Amino acid sequence: MKQFSIKTTTLTPVMLSGGPPAHNLIESLDFIPGNSIRGLMAERYLQVIKDSSPSDENFKKLFLSERTRFGFATINGALPIPASARTCKYEGGFTKEESHGVVDWIISSPNENRLCPKCSGPLDYFEGQWHPTKAKKAVVKRRLILRTAIDACRNSASAGRLYSNKVIEEGQSFFSMIEVEDADAANILENLIAKPFTAAIGTGRSRGQGWVEVRKAACPESALNWGEAKKRYNKFKALDVNSLVVTFLSDAIFSDDYLRDLSAPSIYHLKSLGINPNEWVSEPHSGFASVRTVFGFDGCPLFLPRIPRLAIKAGSVFAFKPKNDSASVSVPSDTGLGWTGENNREGYGLAVLWHPFHLAPEDGKWI
Numbered sequence: 001m002k003q004f005s006i007k008t009t010t011l012t013p014v015m016l017s018g019g020p021p022a023h024n025l026i027e028s029l030d031f032i033p034g035n036s037i038r039g040l041m042a043e044r045y046l047q048v049i050k051d052s053s054p055s056d057e058n059f060k061k062l063f064l065s066e067r068t069r070f071g072f073a074t075i076n077g078a079l080p081i082p083a084s085a086r087t088c089k090y091e092g093g094f095t096k097e098e099s100h101g102v103v104d105w106i107i108s109s110p111n112e113n114r115l116c117p118k119c120s121g122p123l124d125y126f127e128g129q130w131h132p133t134k135a136k137k138a139v140v141k142r143r144l145i146l147r148t149a150i151d152a153c154r155n156s157a158s159a160g161r162l163y164s165n166k167v168i169e170e171g172q173s174f175f176s177m178i179e180v181e182d183a184d185a186a187n188i189l190e191n192l193i194a195k196p197f198t199a200a201i202g203t204g205r206s207r208g209q210g211w212v213e214v215r216k217a218a219c220p221e222s223a224l225n226w227g228e229a230k231k232r233y234n235k236f237k238a239l240d241v242n243s244l245v246v247t248f249l250s251d252a253i254f255s256d257d258y259l260r261d262l263s264a265p266s267i268y269h270l271k272s273l274g275i276n277p278n279e280w281v282s283e284p285h286s287g288f289a290s291v292r293t294v295f296g297f298d299g300c301p302l303f304l305p306r307i308p309r310l311a312i313k314a315g316s317v318f319a320f321k322p323k324n325d326s327a328s329v330s331v332p333s334d335t336g337l338g339w340t341g342e343n344n345r346e347g348y349g350l351a352v353l354w355h356p357f358h359l360a361p362e363d364g365k366w367i
């Protein structure tokens with residue numbers, strides 16, 4: 001399997017709508033979903049390769065199979081802050097930002113005195129994205145653009161039709177990973193990104209929105225050292241946390257046997273991470289999670305809106321208890337980082353077992 005790191009820099013304001021298709025107040029997502037990256041690469045393929053078409057074998061391998069995964073692009077390669085993180089209500093933020101620091105609740109017992117470690121004030125949610133190597137919160141600059149509809153008869157602003165768009169500002173770089181399992185397809189993708197190129201993503205393109213520059217570039221957070229899952233599991237165990245802790249690094253989609261969307265995975269959905277589902281209780285015993293509805297639109301040849309799906313938001317954390325407390329469990333021998341759930345080709349379902357953040361939220365080195 002080959003991995004490529006892609007840098008997408010916004011050249012104009014970009015609107016990646018996360019809400020229902022029609023609304024007069026639209027806020028852009030603060031990341032670029034994998035399906036936008038997949039779409040712009042598919043367009044690049046059809047533009048660059050002579051006499052190519054979506055029915056080519058290589059096109060199918062790259063863009064239509066589950067064997068190529070286009071990850072979500074985040075600002076300077078930032079990661080989602082786990083939903084179990086809390087910070088001081090009055091001076092919130094990491095210690096390196098001269099704030100009162102961040103604590104994690106997945107390993108603390110509910111009976112513990114849950115107050116700010118510095119000022120003993122109350123704690124609050126701590127959401128968003130962060131840069132592990134700097135131990136600082138990541139910020140995506142967005143601004144509000146207002147526009148009115150034009151009245152066709154009067155050629156002036158149409159009364160009562162004002163649209164507010166909160167867009168991603170220009171001049172910001174987002175990094176994502178593309179994983180290609182097929183060797184031939186990987187070579188083709190490598191050629192497509194050999195030179196930087198411009199593309200358009202999101203909505204409002206007829207008004208000049210959505211232009212980005214795409215190039216191959218190493219992710220600033222690629223020095224991240226996850227280490228072996230086994231080592232992290234032992235550290236959790238040393239703190240008396242004998243649970244399987246799974247943290248989602250991108251949004252994830254799960255459904256049950258009747259195809260109903262789920263707001264939490266069962267242990268059987270996590271089999272792909274290298275665990276043995278029979279050793280753990282099937283439902284999580286605790287979770288810090290939120291969900292969002294994913295809307296979308298399929299281009300050629302369907303030209304139809306997608307059925308809205310419920311996704312577990314990036315940063316959600318779930319813990320599963322072992323069936324037998326005293327028996328030893330099998331822990332994957334690799335990093336414990338992998339894909340779960342549905343729609344992996346659009347970057348959904350990237351998860352890690354025993355995320356080191358829960359042990360030391362302030363220490364980005366994780367060694």
Ligand SMILES: [Zn+2]
Nearest residue numbers: 088100116119
């Ligand atoms: Zn405080």
